[in-house]
Amino acid sequence: MALVPHSNPTPLYNFQAPKSNTISYTNYSQNDIKTMVFISRIPDEMDDDDLMEILALCGTVKLWKRIKNADGTRTQFGFCTFADPMGVIRAMRTLVHEDYPFIVTCDNIAKEFLRTHPEFNSKKPDKAVLDKMKDLFEPIRNPEALKYMRQIGGDAPKLPPEPPAESLEVKHQEENEEEDNIQDLKRQEKREQERIFAFQEREKKFxxxxxxxxxxxxxxxxxxxxxxVKRQKTRETLLEKWRNYDDDLEREKGEEEYYRDPQREIDYDNRDRSAEEEERAFAMAQERESAQRAEEERKRQEAEQAERRRHNRNQELHEQEQAKKFKITRIMTKEERVSAIQNLVSRIPVDREGIWQYPVKWQYLDNIIEKKLEGFLTKKINEYLGDTEKVLIRFIMKKIVGHAHVQEIYDELEKLLVEETEVFVLKLWRMVIYETEARHAGL
Known part of the structure; x- marks a missing residue:
């Protein structure tokens, strides 16, 4: 089948290329991007060697890469990096010709750079490049000539070029689409860099x-x-002093207060002993009073806990009895369900005091909810610590399955998460409350 210039090409980027063929701007320097052109609508019959001959006439080629499909077949798209900006200018003003199908574009960075070049506004094509394209396209346009050339091993007879099948307006439109595809690639690259940056920020914070x-x-x-060190030094000083203490010598010196006025020192000692005895008696009375208050408080708390357990047990038994009598079903429209979920979320407290006092409906905690909570824990622990701590996740899940109070979990995690503990526990307990309440409400 003969190739007609400007015939409908295979849509650009309509392929699943392997990772080795994708364009990543992080692999190229700013200078490479400034001298890089993107060439599309390359005829399937044209191999890379022929195209390299054309590009080499435009300028010194540093890199030519033609994109391939997932199955290894060549696409109609590739990109070329020249050694200098003149190669880019010559390629853009010569390869884009009404007699040939090529679409040649470049990045916005390259366009801004090329505008400073004195040859940028020149529209005169390069004759050597046009002659080479004419020689290469003659056999492609005429299959009979190509067949004849292969049979005799010589050059195909040159026939006049066929008229273009598409207008320049369509060609410009495809150039714009090509530019959009390039911008999409850059946006994907930017999103990947932002994801890496966010991970690095979490790692840095940890x-x-x-x-x-x-x-x-x-x-x-x-x-x-x-x-x-100070305690040991003081101890050694005192030991040294009393080890060499001479009572007779100290009495002769009269430097110690005890030897200057013994009776006064005796009175001081008696007074100090009396004060110490009073302090000990007062301390013992305080201890007895504190112990008595502590015992009373302990009994009061035990009574409250017993009453709370009794109430919760009665509540669970009542709900279980009700569940045996009938099964709650909620037939709601999509809008009613969304409204019910929003209403439930708004009723769950967001502050620490409200969360700590909220009664959890543990009887609705089943395997499905436990799996949801475990997935939530895995995600959040990874965000806070930068790694999936399976031992920590199992520990928290054991506490939840055992119907532990939120304060107990908070006390354990505070040693690890420090100032982030409260935010983490609030999020976790809100989810526990939501899942059990949703199951209770039939949502």
């Missing part, structure tokens, strides 16, 4: 938290060491 914890630990350790 590292800073760990560094702060290590510094606090080192500071406490140094303070303990300083205190121990």
């Amino acid at each position: 590292e800073l938290n760990q560094v702060a914890r290590i510094k606090r630990f080192q500071s406490d350790l140094e303070a303990d060491q300083d205190y121990e």
